[in-house]
Structures are given as structure tokens and as C-alpha cells.
Amino acid sequence: MNEKITLDHGSGGRASHDLIKNLLLQVFNSKTLAPMEDSALVQIGQEKIAFSTDSFVVDPIFFPGGNIGDLAINGTVNDIAMRGAQPLYISVAMIIEEGFPISDLEKVIQSIKKSADIAEVEIITGDTKVVPKGKADKIFINTTGIGVLRQNFDISAANAVPGDHVILSGTMADHGVTIVSKQEGLQISGNFQSDSAALNHIIQKLLGHAQHHIHVLRDPTRGGVATTLNEIAESSKMGIRLKEDSLPIRNDVRGACELLGLDPLYLANEGKFLIFVEPSVSEQVIQILKEDKLGKDSQIIGQVTEENPGKVLIDSPLGTSRLLDMLHGTPLPRIC
Amino acid sequence: MNEKITLDHGSGGRASHDLIKNLLLQVFNSKTLAPMEDSALVQIGQEKIAFSTDSFVVDPIFFPGGNIGDLAINGTVNDIAMRGAQPLYISVAMIIEEGFPISDLEKVIQSIKKSADIAEVEIITGDTKVVPKGKADKIFINTTGIGVLRQNFDISAANAVPGDHVILSGTMADHGVTIVSKQEGLQISGNFQSDSAALNHIIQKLLGHAQHHIHVLRDPTRGGVATTLNEIAESSKMGIRLKEDSLPIRNDVRGACELLGLDPLYLANEGKFLIFVEPSVSEQVIQILKEDKLGKDSQIIGQVTEENPGKVLIDSPLGTSRLLDMLHGTPLPRIC
Numbered sequence: 001m002n003e004k005i006t007l008d009h010g011s012g013g014r015a016s017h018d019l020i021k022n023l024l025l026q027v028f029n030s031k032t033l034a035p036m037e038d039s040a041l042v043q044i045g046q047e048k049i050a051f052s053t054d055s056f057v058v059d060p061i062f063f064p065g066g067n068i069g070d071l072a073i074n075g076t077v078n079d080i081a082m083r084g085a086q087p088l089y090i091s092v093a094m095i096i097e098e099g100f101p102i103s104d105l106e107k108v109i110q111s112i113k114k115s116a117d118i119a120e121v122e123i124i125t126g127d128t129k130v131v132p133k134g135k136a137d138k139i140f141i142n143t144t145g146i147g148v149l150r151q152n153f154d155i156s157a158a159n160a161v162p163g164d165h166v167i168l169s170g171t172m173a174d175h176g177v178t179i180v181s182k183q184e185g186l187q188i189s190g191n192f193q194s195d196s197a198a199l200n201h202i203i204q205k206l207l208g209h210a211q212h213h214i215h216v217l218r219d220p221t222r223g224g225v226a227t228t229l230n231e232i233a234e235s236s237k238m239g240i241r242l243k244e245d246s247l248p249i250r251n252d253v254r255g256a257c258e259l260l261g262l263d264p265l266y267l268a269n270e271g272k273f274l275i276f277v278e279p280s281v282s283e284q285v286i287q288i289l290k291e292d293k294l295g296k297d298s299q300i301i302g303q304v305t306e307e308n309p310g311k312v313l314i315d316s317p318l319g320t321s322r323l324l325d326m327l328h329g330t331p332l333p334r335i336c
Numbered sequence: 337m338n339e340k341i342t343l344d345h346g347s348g349g350r351a352s353h354d355l356i357k358n359l360l361l362q363v364f365n366s367k368t369l370a371p372m373e374d375s376a377l378v379q380i381g382q383e384k385i386a387f388s389t390d391s392f393v394v395d396p397i398f399f400p401g402g403n404i405g406d407l408a409i410n411g412t413v414n415d416i417a418m419r420g421a422q423p424l425y426i427s428v429a430m431i432i433e434e435g436f437p438i439s440d441l442e443k444v445i446q447s448i449k450k451s452a453d454i455a456e457v458e459i460i461t462g463d464t465k466v467v468p469k470g471k472a473d474k475i476f477i478n479t480t481g482i483g484v485l486r487q488n489f490d491i492s493a494a495n496a497v498p499g500d501h502v503i504l505s506g507t508m509a510d511h512g513v514t515i516v517s518k519q520e521g522l523q524i525s526g527n528f529q530s531d532s533a534a535l536n537h538i539i540q541k542l543l544g545h546a547q548h549h550i551h552v553l554r555d556p557t558r559g560g561v562a563t564t565l566n567e568i569a570e571s572s573k574m575g576i577r578l579k580e581d582s583l584p585i586r587n588d589v590r591g592a593c594e595l596l597g598l599d600p601l602y603l604a605n606e607g608k609f610l611i612f613v614e615p616s617v618s619e620q621v622i623q624i625l626k627e628d629k630l631g632k633d634s635q636i637i638g639q640v641t642e643e644n645p646g647k648v649l650i651d652s653p654l655g656t657s658r659l660l661d662m663l664h665g666t667p668l669p670r671i672c
Binding site: 088100126 | 339340341342343344345346347352355356359360363364365366368369375376378380381382383385387388389390391392393395424425427428429430431432433434435436437438439441442445446448449458459460461462463464465466467468470471472473476478480482484669670
């Protein structure tokens with residue numbers, strides 16, 4: 001085989017999925033390895049443990065609204081929270097390029113500590129590797145987290161049922177637009193800021209009120225809302241129908257996406273989540289979300305259907321509808 | 337501060353320790369974060385969980401005796417085993433350079449699977465990131481593992497007591513010499529091979545026989561036997577005295593070290609461990625070790641003393657003795 005890894009394989013979209021399905025899952029062949037979930041769940045003695053890993057290679061490492069340090073903590077905290085588990089402990093492993101300023105490292109470390117404190121997770125182990133200049137780019141950070149599932153929630157990307165309302169907890173594409181505009185060095189008017197945030201507290205609040213009515217929780221990071229919804233549609237073998245004019249998005253972010261030629265539905269979010277919930281409680285869920293600053297722009301954006309299993313459709317305000325596929329082509333490298 | 341990260345900061349030696357002590361520990365300020373241990377121990381409900389992370393950046397990625405894949409599994413398995421815990425689950429996060437051949441990725445993945453099977457750990461979650469060509473070197477792999485401590489062993493780098501025999505489970509420097517000779521492109525006579533191996537089964541066997549007499553277990557990876565013994569001496573506030581002529585080393589490895597101008601006491605091992613044990617059972621421990629191919633060259637190499645707390649001394653066959661410090665200066669980059 002002469003094939004080579006392309007940026008597309010790391011996009012979180014279709015090529016990533018194919019690589020995972022055709023190579024990793026074939027070889028690893030594990031019952032527990034659930035590629036469409038944000039974290040794995042295992043039983044250890046009496047405890048149900050959630051376990052999740054993510055490497056962060058974002059470029060630039062400092063950006064409006066955060067840096068690679070808080071992104072790395074929040075990303076893993078959120079992946080654990082999306083199974084209904086409470087994140088408890090986290091590891092931080094850094095690969096640093098020779099010549100990286102220690103003052104920058106200090107800023108990143110401070111940010112890691114601050115975001116871990118906000119999320120109430122404890123950093124209990126770590127690793128530091130240094131590679132020669134030119135063999136890595138500034139700093140890459142892996143975080144791996146352990147959480148505990150204290151109640152028997154059954155929350156999974158495979159659990160969407162027909163009729164479920166699909167809620168998005170806030171505006172789309174804030175992180176993606178912030179990073180891309182910095183990467184491109186564009187001076188676009190707008191006050192973009194990454195939405196990087198820990199979602200575990202708001203999710204625990206939500207589960208406290210509506211736990212048995214919530215079927216799916218997912219944070220739409222790499223690949224954006226469209227890719228994440230496709231994963232849920234595939235895992236649940238259901239269709240999803242979105243209303244385009246209900247999608248929350250800031251005006252300046254929408255404008256920047258038009259300028260950049262990017263669809264905000266495919267741009268990364270780092271402090272938002274999707275909730276699939278029984279329609280009888282969706283208004284109550286929205287109300288709980290809106291009480292928290294992390295959920296103040298939450299909206300019902302669509303519904304689960306029996307028709308078109310595995311597919312996501314979007315209805316425009318003009319009455320037309322189109323298929324919304326996973327991200328493929330034009331990958332955005334190093335968005336997280 | 338205009339200081340920059342140097343290769344020395346990633347050597348596992350003195351500069352790494354200073355960075356960890358002066359920056360990471362100051363900021364993270366966690367009671368559980370134990371920098372001198374191979375893995376952290378936390379209580380979750382009824383279970384005592386060991387948790388360890390490591391990133392692997394070895395260059396070359398394929399070498400005699402293994403590749404970056406098995407190294408990544410064995411490294412984390414061993415770090416968990418060194419607390420007396422049984423490794424159960426592992427995550428695999430890869431950062432891949434654009435253009436990396438998929439056939440090479442397949443070899444690495446196969447090796448990850450095979451070594452996980454041998455160690456009897458299950459790969460349950462993962463992550464794949466791709467960075468543009470030139471922004472990383474081929475592939476970096478982070479593994480993070482969870483283990484369970486089923487009995488109340490109290491094994492720690494801080495537990496050495498005067499009189500303890502220090503046992504090394506086999507020959508020194510095999511991994512380090514293999515990698516360095518490949519990096520340098522040297523044609524040195526000798527049949528070098530990395531000792532990369534999972535040590536959890538041999539350690540469980542040992543603990544089954546002598547559990548309450550074993551005080552310290554550590555695998556001397558980055559920085560080698562000398563650096564690891566210094567860490568133990570510091571943590572335990574004890575002295576350690578080695579007998580130079582008792583150190584197990586292959587003749588060809590010793591010869592290569594002389595040619596390369598490297599001290600084998602500072603070269604990495606990836607399938608060896610140090611055991612600090614009550615002298616009354618050290619012969620029994622050696623016997624158990626020698627029954628296993630991973631322990632066939634085990635030797636008593638020294639003893640713990642009350643004198644010279646925090647220091648490691650080595651006695652030459654000529655009757656002189658010298659101080660053996662942690663690795664500092666001349667770092668060997670990308671040894672693991």
C-alpha cells in the first residue's frame with residue numbers, strides 16, 4: 001500500500017471515520033472501544049468509570065478566549081461529561097519543541113491549572129518530552145481523564161429515538177472562526193472569541209432535573225455540529241431534521257464564515273453541546289440551560305425522525321431541504 | 337524570563353526534575369501528583385486506581401526489538417505495574433505527520449495490538465490528530481493507562497529502608513544503545529536489540545511470593561539506572577551503594593558504550609526493573625525472577641544505607657568509590 005496520511009484523516013470528518021473503522025477498529029477489535037462516543041465506559045469493581053483521551057495541536061497556541069492549555073483541559077472534561085459522568089482526575093502530557101520559551105510554557109501551565117480548578121478536576125500525573133527544533137511545532141498537549149458515573153444514566157450517541165428534540169446549547173462556530181481567522185492572519189471585523197469552557201457543571205445540573213429524559217449528549221468539536229449529528233444519526237440508525245433558521249450563530253461569526261467561504265455547521269465548538277431529549281421536557285431543559293451563562297443562547301434546532309435513518313437533513317427558511325453530510329474535503333488543520 | 341526549553345529539559349535527568357519541581361509542581365500544587373512515582377494512585381469509591389501517562393517520540397520509530405507502538409504500550413503498562421497495580425485499560429492517542437505512509441501506520445497499530453494482548457490490557461479509547469508536513473516528525477504516540485490495586489501493597493519510591501537489597505532484573509542499556517546506534521547510523525559490531533517488554537506479569541508473580549517484603553519497584557527508563565536510583569534515594573531520604581562489578585550488562589553493549597562515549601548507567605531500559613527488598617528474601621526474589629525469561633539475568637547490585645541520604649555511590653572493583661549523580665548534560669533526545 002503506497003497510501004499516505006493526509007490532513008483529511010485528522011479532520012474528524014469522513015476520512016477520519018474511515019481510517020478508524022477500516023484500520024484501528026479492525027486491528028484493535030475491542031468490545032469496549034466505542035469510536036462514536038466521546039469516552040469509554042468500563043466497570044472496575046463496584047465503580048463505573050469513564051475514560052477519555054485527546055491530543056491538542058492547535059495553532060496558534062494563544063488565541064482570543066483561551067490557549068492550548070485550557071482547551072486541553074476543557075476538551076477532555078467535556079468528553080467525560082458527555083456520558084453523564086463526573087470528571088475527577090486528569091493527566092497532562094506535553095511534547096515541547098526545543099527552543100520554546102519557558103515564559104510561554106508558564107502561561108500554558110497557569111491556564112491548565114485555572115481551567116482544572118474551574119472544572120473541579122485534579123491533575124494527578126503527567127509527562128514532559130522535548131524534541132529537537134523543527135521536529136514538532138511549539139507544544140502539543142495530551143490530556144486523558146477519568147470520571148465516575150454515579151447514577152445509571154444511559155446516555156449514548158446510539159440512543160436517539162424518533163420525536164426527540166435536538167437542542168444546541170449556544171452559538172455555533174465561535175472557536176473555529178477564531179482559530180481560522182488567526183491562522184489566515186485575516187483582519188475581519190468582529191469580536192471573535194473561542195468558546196472554550198468546561199461543561200461538566202451545567203450538564204450535572206441538567207441531569208439533576210431531567211436525567212431519564214435525556215438520550216444523547218455530545219459536544220460538536222472537530223467537524224462541527226453537522227459532523228457530530230451525522231455520527232449520532234449513524235449510531236442511532238435514525239434521521240435528524242434541522243431547521244436552518246433556528247441555528248444559533250453570532251452575526252459577526254456568520255459574516256466571517258461567508259468571507260472565509262466556510263460553513264459554520266462544520267466549524268469546531270469547544271464550549272457547546274447537543275442534547276437529544278424527549279419533547280415533553282425540552283422547554284424545561286431550555287429553561288435550565290438559559291439560567292447558566294454557558295447555555296444562555298440555547299435553542300431547539302431540530303428533531304429525530306424515523307425517515308432517512310443515518311442521515312441529517314436541513315430545511316431552509318425558503319422551504320427547500322438538503323442533505324447535510326459529514327465533513328469531507330477542505331480540512332481545517334490544527335483547529336484543536 | 338527569556339529562558340528557553342532545551343533538550344535537557346526532556347532528558348529525564350536533573351533539568352527535567354528542576355522544571356517539574358520549579359514550575360509544574362508549584363503551579364499544579366496537587367497532593368496526589370507524585371512526580372517521583374511512575375503512576376498516581378487514587379481512591380474511586382471502593383477501588384484503588386493507578387493512573388499513568390507517557391508520550392513516545394522515539395526516533396527511529398522502527399528499531400531492532402520493537403517499534404514505537406509496542407514501546408508505547410509496554411511503557412505505560414510498566415509504569416502502572418511499578419505500583420503493584422494490575423493494568424487493565426489503556427488509551428492510544430496518535431499525532432501523525434501529513435504524508436506518513438499508511439503501511440507504516442498499520443505496522444505500528446499491529447504492534448500496539450500485539451503488545452496489548454501480551455500484557456492483557458484492553459485498548460478502549462483513542463484519538464488521531466494529523467499535523468501538516470514538517471510540523472511533527474512521523475508519529476508521536478501517547479498512551480495512558482488505568483490499573484487496579486487489588487491488595488493493599490505499599491510500594492513507592494519513598495519506601496526504601498536501610499539494609500534493603502537493590503536488585504536489577506536484567507542487563508542494562510539494551511534499549512538505549514540500540515536507539516543511539518541507529519540514530520548515529522553507526523555500524524557497531526554487536527547484536528543489539530531493545531528490551532521493550534511488558535513487566536506486569538512477572539511483577540504479579542513476584543508480589544504473589546514476596547509482597548510484604550518489597551518496598552520499591554521502578555523501571556529505569558529515560559535517564560537509566562543511575563537517574564532512577566537517585567530519584568529513589570531522594571524520595572526515601574536514604575543512601576544507595578552499588579557494586580560496579582555486579583551490574584549486569586552484555587559485553588557487546590558495554591563495548592558499544594565505550595565506543596559511543598556513553599555510560600550505560602544513564603541509558604534507557606524498556607523491559608527491566610529495580611526491586612528494593614528485605615535482604616532476608618532477596619535470594620528467593622532472584623530465584624523467582626530467574627524462572628522467567630524477563631528476569632534471567634537478574635542480580636543484586638547494591639544496598640540501601642543510612643549514610644549519604646539522597647545520594648548514590650558506586651564502588652569500583654579497585655576499591656575506590658564515586659558519586660553517581662542524576663543524568664545531566666549531554667542529553668540523548670528521542671530515546672523513547
